[in-house]
Amino acid sequence: MATTDAPITNGINYPDWEDRYYHVDQVLDNPGPRTDPDSFMAGDGVKNFLRNQCKILVIGAGGLGCEILANLALSGFKDIHVIDMDTIDISNLNRQFLFRSKDVGQPKATVAAEYIMKRVPGVKVTPYYGKIQDKDDDYYMQFNLVICGLDSVEARRWINATLVNLVDPENPESLKPLIDGGTEGFKGQARVILPTITSCYECSLDMLNKPTTFPICTIANTPRLPEHCIEWASVLEWPKVKGDMKLDTDDPEHIQWLYSVALERAQEFKIEGVTWSLTQGVVKNIIPAIASTNAIIAASCCNEAFKIATSSAAYLNNYFMLIGTESVYSHTFEHEKRNDCPVCGGESLEVSISESWTVERLIEMLVEKQDIQIKKPSLSTPTKQIYFQAPPQLEVATRPNLEKKVSELVPDGGDVTVTATTLPFSLSLRITYT
Amino acid sequence: MIKIWSMKKNEEAAAKRKPKTSAAQIRVQKDLTELDLPSTMVTHFPNPADLLNFTLTITPDEGMYKGGAFIFSFVINMNYPHEPPKVKCTQTIYHPNVDLEGNVCLNILREDWKPVLNLNSVMVGLQYLFLEPNADDPLNKDAAEELRRNREQFIYNVKHSMRGGYVKGVQYANVLT
Numbered sequence: 100m101a102t103t104d105a106p107i108t109n110g111i112n113y114p115d116w117e118d119r120y121y122h123v124d125q126v127l128d129n130p131g132p133r134t135d136p137d138s139f140m141a142g143d144g145v146k147n148f149l150r151n152q153c154k155i156l157v158i159g160a161g162g163l164g165c166e167i168l169a170n171l172a173l174s175g176f177k178d179i180h181v182i183d184m185d186t187i188d189i190s191n192l193n194r195q196f197l198f199r200s201k202d203v204g205q206p207k208a209t210v211a212a213e214y215i216m217k218r219v220p221g222v223k224v225t226p227y228y229g230k231i232q233d234k235d236d237d238y239y240m241q242f243n244l245v246i247c248g249l250d251s252v253e254a255r256r257w258i259n260a261t262l263v264n265l266v267d268p269e270n271p272e273s274l275k276p277l278i279d280g281g282t283e284g285f286k287g288q289a290r291v292i293l294p295t296i297t298s299c300y301e302c303s304l305d306m307l308n309k310p311t312t313f314p315i316c317t318i319a320n321t322p323r324l325p326e327h328c329i330e331w332a333s334v335l336e337w338p339k340v341k342g343d344m345k346l347d348t349d350d351p352e353h354i355q356w357l358y359s360v361a362l363e364r365a366q367e368f369k370i371e372g373v374t375w376s377l378t379q380g381v382v383k384n385i386i387p388a389i390a391s392t393n394a395i396i397a398a399s400c401c402n403e404a405f406k407i408a409t410s411s412a413a414y415l416n417n418y419f420m421l422i423g424t425e426s427v428y429s430h431t432f433e434h435e436k437r438n439d440c441p442v443c444g445g446e447s448l449e450v451s452i453s454e455s456w457t458v459e460r461l462i463e464m465l466v467e468k469q470d471i472q473i474k475k476p477s478l479s480t481p482t483k484q485i486y487f488q489a490p491p492q493l494e495v496a497t498r499p500n501l502e503k504k505v506s507e508l509v510p511d512g513g514d515v516t517v518t519a520t521t522l523p524f525s526l527s528l529r530i531t532y533t
Numbered sequence: 534m535i536k537i538w539s540m541k542k543n544e545e546a547a548a549k550r551k552p553k554t555s556a557a558q559i560r561v562q563k564d565l566t567e568l569d570l571p572s573t574m575v576t577h578f579p580n581p582a583d584l585l586n587f588t589l590t591i592t593p594d595e596g597m598y599k600g601g602a603f604i605f606s607f608v609i610n611m612n613y614p615h616e617p618p619k620v621k622c623t624q625t626i627y628h629p630n631v632d633l634e635g636n637v638c639l640n641i642l643r644e645d646w647k648p649v650l651n652l653n654s655v656m657v658g659l660q661y662l663f664l665e666p667n668a669d670d671p672l673n674k675d676a677a678e679e680l681r682r683n684r685e686q687f688i689y690n691v692k693h694s695m696r697g698g699y700v701k702g703v704q705y706a707n708v709l710t
Contacts, residue, residue, distance in 0.1 A: 252612065252615055253611065253612050256556065256612075256615075257555075260555065260556055301556055304615060304648055305647070305648050305649065307615065309646070309647075312643045312644045313643075313644060314638065314640065314643065314644050314670065315636060315637075315638045315643055315672065316630070316638040316670040316671055316672055319632065319636075319638075319671070319672050319674075320671055320672075320674060334636075335632070335634070335636065338634060339634050441556040441559055441560060442556050477562060477566035479554070479562055480554075481554040481558075483582060484562075484581075484582070484584075487562075487565070487566050488566050489565065489566050489567065489568050489569075490565060490566075490568050490570070490575075490576045491575075492576065492577060492578055492581065493565070493566075493578065493581055496581045514554070516554045516558075516559055516562065518559065518562050518563040518566055518567070519566075519567075520567050524559070524563065525559045525562075525563060
């Protein structure tokens with residue numbers, strides 16, 4: 100607990116004052132029954148890693164992100180990066196407490212980073228205002244841990260697949276634990292994903308609540324709810340009246356148009372309750388965010404990050420769910436990895452072939468291979484089709500490739516995706532030439 | 534000195550970045566290459582390299598829509614199969630479950646979509662609409678009303694509409710093959 104040799108953290112030489120981390124140190128200074136005997140380095144070892152070496156990425160600086168950033172900074176993480184593609188909206192200010200009214204319109208990542216650095220001295224927060232898809236594998240490779248506080252399924256699928264693909268069996272450093280938090284009103288979940296080891300985000304895709312949709316015929320003929328009128332305006336009337344113009348749910352004028360059309364329809368059917376904010380809520384699929392749910396889930400995520408970074412206690416295995424809709428209920432269970440998961444379940448095969456091999460020869464080899472038992476495989480690279488068994492038009496279009504050399508279509512070390520009815524999902528081949 | 538070194542590093546990073554096949558792309562490949570369609574359904578890809586945009590032509594070989602060729606556009610986004618494909622009829626047709634803009638009322642395209650369903654199930658579902666038009670889920674109210682009230686008149690309207698005729702002041706597309 101000495102304050103003397105102040106650690107140099109990321110170029111900021113900021114001394115930790117005496118007893119700064121008194122409470123955190125209670126679990127770091129001595130091993131206990133729950134510490135991992137193999138990796139826990141009680142005292143300076145673990146403290147040095149947490150405070151001087153560990154680099155953590157926070158994805159999302161919104162409702163969950165603000166809480167996560169504050170929790171991480173206060174528990175002793177000092178090199179934090181944050182990505183968010185959004186700017187601050189006035190409606191965020193009730194719960195995204197790193198933002199003030201003067202910040203409206205500014206990038207969330209930048210404002211959040213500045214606030215944390217001002218408030219918690221010695222912590223370096225590096226913001227990136229943009230999309231997670233802008234960054235490449237090398238960028239993600241630099242972190243020890245990734246925490247997500249996202250609101251989109253698409254972004255989660257992307258980062259999950261990216262971290263799974265990053266895993267190189269020869270390099271233990273390439274395995275980046277992913278902690279995913281999510282909230283929806285009074286419900287939430289926190290989970291720990293060890294890419295390729297535990298079940299991944301894609302494995303659990305079928306557990307998702309799908310957004311509420313109404314049968315299109317109900318919307319068209321027998322509306323009973325204000326939501327039916329709003330869906331009528333957005334699904335049927337918008338394309339009819341506006342033609343090819345794309346509906347921008349962030350454009351107030353578009354929402355206004357939908358609102359007035361929906362309101363008119365509601366009056367026709369004597370339905371009450373169509374409001375501007377309901378219109379926006381329905382078309383943007385907004386579920387009211389609850390600050391306390393965010394706080395609970397963010398705390399759980401950061402607790403897991405702390406345990407994984409320090410080995411001071413066993414981490415979550417692997418899914419924690421919170422249901423606060425009727426009293427407070429929570430449940431922790433192990434979500435199982437799916438063998439037929441399109442992201443982490445597919446088999447991967449290294450194939451070394453001669454440069455003179457044709458596509459046909461490669462397919463024959465796959466069919467003959469006893470251990471994989473493929474029938475009628477279809478092959479593609481990330482950018483083009485190599486050979487498709489169906490539908491007929493694509494079979495004809497890709498048939499000339501059968502005669503071509505594999506080496507003309509796939510670079511050395513390139514990936515080929517194979518699908519076939521006999522495979523649970525797909526098989527990934529890495530082709531090298533001899 | 535430092536700058537040159539860091540630039541070299543960036544070049545290496547760029548070279549290492551290889552395109553990846555997304556889960557949605559693999560799933561579409563799997564769905565398409567395992568399509569098992571009867572001779573009454575044919576897919577067409579305007580750009581064979583683009584698997585996410587194509588059309589399906591249904592030519593029913595029985596029922597009241599026999600003799601017509603009905604073309605549906607399929608648009609698949611990167612969130613497939615979490616989200617269903619977007620399907621529209623490209624012609625103006627007289628059908629109780631298809632409106633004049635081409636919207637289709639098929640439960641598995643909206644409220645009952647699940648990721649375990651695939652493109653084959655959607656296509657079979659669409660074909661079923663031509664064998665058994667459903668008056669209980671109307672999108673074209675006049676057509677549904679006619680089907681319920683007077684089946685023979687409805688069949689007559691279908692035949693007439695398929696030739697490009699007018700039904701109740703609306704001209705329908707000629708879909709005869």
